[in-house]
Amino acid sequence: MSEPRKLEVLRAIVEDYVHSREPVGSKALVERHHLGVSSATIRNDMAALEDEGLITAPHTSAGRIPTDKGYRLFVDQISAVKPLSAPERRAIQTLLEGADDLDDVLDRTVRLLSQLTNQVAVVQYPHLSRALVRHIEFVLLAPRKVLVVLIANSGKVEQRVIDVGQDLGDETVAALRTRFLGALGGTRLSHLAQALPAVVAATPHAQRQAAHALALGLEGLAQSSREDRMVMAGTANLARSNVDFPLSIGPVLEALEEQVVMLRLLSEMAQDHRGVAVSIGRENPYDGLAEASVVATGYGPDSAAKVGILGPTRMDYPTTMAAVRAVARYLSRILGP
Amino acid sequence: MSEPRKLEVLRAIVEDYVHSREPVGSKALVERHHLGVSSATIRNDMAALEDEGLITAPHTSAGRIPTDKGYRLFVDQISAVKPLSAPERRAIQTLLEGADDLDDVLDRTVRLLSQLTNQVAVVQYPHLSRALVRHIEFVLLAPRKVLVVLIANSGKVEQRVIDVGQDLGDETVAALRTRFLGALGGTRLSHLAQALPAVVAATPHAQRQAAHALALGLEGLAQSSREDRMVMAGTANLARSNVDFPLSIGPVLEALEEQVVMLRLLSEMAQDHRGVAVSIGRENPYDGLAEASVVATGYGPDSAAKVGILGPTRMDYPTTMAAVRAVARYLSRILGP
DNA sequence: GGTTAGCACTCGACATGCCTAAGTGCTAAC
DNA sequence: GTTAGCACTTAGGCATGTCGAGTGCTAACC
Numbered sequence: 211m212s213e214p215r216k217l218e219v220l221r222a223i224v225e226d227y228v229h230s231r232e233p234v235g236s237k238a239l240v241e242r243h244h245l246g247v248s249s250a251t252i253r254n255d256m257a258a259l260e261d262e263g264l265i266t267a268p269h270t271s272a273g274r275i276p277t278d279k280g281y282r283l284f285v286d287q288i289s290a291v292k293p294l295s296a297p298e299r300r301a302i303q304t305l306l307e308g309a310d311d312l313d314d315v316l317d318r319t320v321r322l323l324s325q326l327t328n329q330v331a332v333v334q335y336p337h338l339s340r341a342l343v344r345h346i347e348f349v350l351l352a353p354r355k356v357l358v359v360l361i362a363n364s365g366k367v368e369q370r371v372i373d374v375g376q377d378l379g380d381e382t383v384a385a386l387r388t389r390f391l392g393a394l395g396g397t398r399l400s401h402l403a404q405a406l407p408a409v410v411a412a413t414p415h416a417q418r419q420a421a422h423a424l425a426l427g428l429e430g431l432a433q434s435s436r437e438d439r440m441v442m443a444g445t446a447n448l449a450r451s452n453v454d455f456p457l458s459i460g461p462v463l464e465a466l467e468e469q470v471v472m473l474r475l476l477s478e479m480a481q482d483h484r485g486v487a488v489s490i491g492r493e494n495p496y497d498g499l500a501e502a503s504v505v506a507t508g509y510g511p512d513s514a515a516k517v518g519i520l521g522p523t524r525m526d527y528p529t530t531m532a533a534v535r536a537v538a539r540y541l542s543r544i545l546g547p
Numbered sequence: 548m549s550e551p552r553k554l555e556v557l558r559a560i561v562e563d564y565v566h567s568r569e570p571v572g573s574k575a576l577v578e579r580h581h582l583g584v585s586s587a588t589i590r591n592d593m594a595a596l597e598d599e600g601l602i603t604a605p606h607t608s609a610g611r612i613p614t615d616k617g618y619r620l621f622v623d624q625i626s627a628v629k630p631l632s633a634p635e636r637r638a639i640q641t642l643l644e645g646a647d648d649l650d651d652v653l654d655r656t657v658r659l660l661s662q663l664t665n666q667v668a669v670v671q672y673p674h675l676s677r678a679l680v681r682h683i684e685f686v687l688l689a690p691r692k693v694l695v696v697l698i699a700n701s702g703k704v705e706q707r708v709i710d711v712g713q714d715l716g717d718e719t720v721a722a723l724r725t726r727f728l729g730a731l732g733g734t735r736l737s738h739l740a741q742a743l744p745a746v747v748a749a750t751p752h753a754q755r756q757a758a759h760a761l762a763l764g765l766e767g768l769a770q771s772s773r774e775d776r777m778v779m780a781g782t783a784n785l786a787r788s789n790v791d792f793p794l795s796i797g798p799v800l801e802a803l804e805e806q807v808v809m810l811r812l813l814s815e816m817a818q819d820h821r822g823v824a825v826s827i828g829r830e831n832p833y834d835g836l837a838e839a840s841v842v843a844t845g846y847g848p849d850s851a852a853k854v855g856i857l858g859p860t861r862m863d864y865p866t867t868m869a870a871v872r873a874v875a876r877y878l879s880r881i882l883g884p
Numbered sequence: 885g886g887t888t889a890g891c892a893c894t895c896g897a898c899a900t901g902c903c904t905a906a907g908t909g910c911t912a913a914c
Numbered sequence: 915g916t917t918a919g920c921a922c923t924t925a926g927g928c929a930t931g932t933c934g935a936g937t938g939c940t941a942a943c944c
Contacts, residue, residue: 212886235936250888253937271895271936311708349681349698359696359704361686367696369704371648445782445804449797460786467782549915572907587917590908608907608924 218245219255220264221288224276228526231453233273278491281503281523285488289528294536298326302540309544312336312366316441319517319541324444326533328451329521332472334440336515336545341366343397348387348424353377356420358427362399372427374420382417386424389413394428402432440469440476447521454501454522461498466520471496476506476516486531491523505530509538510545517541555582556592557601558625561613565863568790570610615828618840618860622825626865631873635663639877646881649673649703653778656854656878661781663870665788666858667803669843671777671813673852673882678703680734685724685761690714693757695764699736709764711757719754723761726750731765739769777806777813784858791838791859798835803857808833813843813853823868828860842867846875847882854878 222243226234236252239245245252256274259265264280267273276284294302305322309315316333323331341362349357354377359369393409394402406425413421445466448459455462465471475496479487489504503525506518517538519530559580563571573586573593582589593611596602601617604610613621631639642659646652653670660668678699686694691714697705715723730746731739743762750758782803785796792799802808812833816824826841840862843855854875856867 233936237936248888249936250890251886254887257938267937269895271893271934273936311706344686345684347682347684347698349700351700357698357704359698361684361694361696363686363688367694367704367706443804446797446800449795449800458786460783463783463786467780570907574907585917586907587919588915591916594909604908606924608905608922610907 215245215247216255216259217283217288218243219252220259220276220280220284223256223259223265223274224280224284224288227275228524231524233268233275235273238273278493278523281490281527282493285490285527285531286482291484291486291535292528292532294532298533299536302326302537306540306544312545315541315544317443319537320441320443323517323519323533323537324447326537327519327521327530328444328447329519329525329530330442330444330447330466331517331519332440332442332466332476333517333541334473334476334515335366336510337512340511341399343394343399343402346387346391346394346428348383348390350378350380350383356383356424356427358424358431360428360431368431370427370431372423374423376419378417378420382420386413386417386421389421390424390428399432403429440473442466451522454524462502462520465496465498465502472520475499475504476518479504479506479516481507481513484531484535486535487518488527488531503527505534507534507538509541513542552582552584553592553596554620554625555580556589557596557613557617557621560593560596560602560611561617561621561625564612565861568861570605570612572610575610615830615860618827618864619830622827622864622868623819628821628823628869628872629865631869635870636873639663639874643877643881649882652878652881654780656874657778657780660854660856660870660874661784663874664856664858664867665781665784666856666862666867667779667781667784668854668856669777669779669803669809669813670854670878671810671852672703673847674849677848678736680731680736680739683724683728683731683765685720685727687715687717687720693720693761693764695761695768697765697768705768707764707768709760711760713756715754715757719757723750723754723758726758727761727765736769740766777810779803788859791861799839799857802833802835809857812836812841813855816841816843816853818844818850821868821872823872824855825864825868840864842871844871844875846878850879 219239222239222245223234226239226242236249236256239252240247240249256265260267260274263277264283265274266277268275302322305318306315309318316335320331320333343360344363345361347359347361349359351357351371354373354375355371356374356378357369357371359367361367389412390409394405397405406429410418410421410425445463448455448462475489475494478495479489481487486505486507491503492500494500494502494504501523502520503523504518504520505527506516507513509515509517518534521530556576559576559582560571563576563579573589576582576589577584577586593602597604597611600614601620602611603614605612639659642655643652646655653672657668657670680697681700682698684696684698686696688694688708691710691712692708693711693715694706694708726749727746731742734742743766747755747758747762782800785792785799812826812831815832816826818824823842823844828840829837831837831839831841838860839857840860841855841857842864843853844850846852846854855871858867
């Protein structure tokens, strides 16, 4: 029994099953692939693969389907990343280049990626720890409520309403704004937290409380903007692949809606040597995704922000990985300097 | 055959069917409701109701289920809005009062509403045609790219990157900003479009092109912020009520994802005398929602922005309508002055 | 030792036939 | 206008039988 052929059999099983959605048997295998041996031999190989936990039979007399472990081996050792077709590349390029806004870019990206892969696409907002403070604005909404706006030179705008804890007038707010902006304009967002105490300390005693509240607000904005939001598209694709989620797509939708879950998942995934991270079935920390796989990769500076897709474990990994990687590259280029 | 009893029969059918999800027959009807007549009489009434297109039989020997038209009559004439339970009221109040940010308020609102009704909840961002221009900021990102930020006194911030069509320096941008802000600060957003040409006309000839582009950008922001975004929660509820969407929930998810569709739908719905708008099944202009109903109402000033839910036509309308109305009221109160 | 042919066995998928329960529509009597 | 009774329709459950795909095992083969 030769090792290489066993891997070849696994590859064939994965490919056929992904293609047909039906358990694949030994006979069909020798017919569709020219393996050079008889079905009986394949049966022996399959029994070995089953012993190793790489494939499993849904019931006694059915073909085999890959397990999570089988997919993992397939992704890690067997599959080659398929290059995208020329039209696909062109579509990515033209579509993404038409965008102006950051929101617009990300929106187009997820739509594109979901269409390309027929899965749910997600993209995380880019981090901006490297960005500089471009502008700070305080807007008095009510005597004690101030809208704090932080504009970074990267083009990102963050805002939040905070309670300053004391009544303020328009002039005071304007003065505070000038003070903060003068001291902090041009500061790196990542250094904002260290620079803030000095500004607060320098304010007149009467405004100290408000200044403190405002500083906290700004710090929160700089912080939260790091890994806050994500955009999503193509949830309807989940419904189409209804059959692939035996129980229901409910838990999957819940996971997608709980952005915290998805963001943690994305950030915890480690990219492999080819620059793409894959998390398969029960490898996912979240139970609702036990029958789903996530394919993701980083983009932008440090590849810190993530873009990826989510679909059933039974997916075409090589093609999907290629699409995710290609989109991430174009995205990096567009957002790059 | 008495008219009042016929309506009573329809009411009973709707209530039983919503409760049991099974076609309801004449015999079960007289047992569960004390109608004071025999099943044969009910059968005659049901035949009449079927002739009028208010109910229908899935197959020859099954009970009847309400048609869209039947639900419509039920909602319009028969049902009484159920008041919420005291705990529910308290939950709404405490949950919504803990919020600070506008984003936060809307986010909590949809989550709450989706839990309350077990449906998908949507809420549209409040309009700000009445709001005033609080601040305008131009940030030079690249020689020809400027980030335009419009801050309204309502606390809403809109942003967009535009191509100004000519190379600009930092000083020029600062000058333009001062010019625009000076001329437009305090203007109503709804009057912005009228006020802009004068500002453009007053700029030096060398900056005219950029000023024009910036004006267009600002106009777009004031415009788009009207009915731009919406927030959504509870899509997982769709999966739970799988059975109620015979074909698939795919088209429904598509509609929800195409925010334009939902926003138009919401804004086109007319509220009835009780202040709630209901759109049932095929009444919806969008084909994908042929088996869904939308219950919505306005909130905030002029009730211009909408909040509501989407679910299967087979839903508990009275309770749902009560929940939507209650949440809208609390929302108005929180966002009010 | 690895490979192959052959065979008994298992089990899901499908078709058939039968029966029951639910519900209807109609008619004739009240 | 209401009711009782009855013939009729049909979905769904259940038992049964058949078919085909696929497996595991054994014995023979290279």
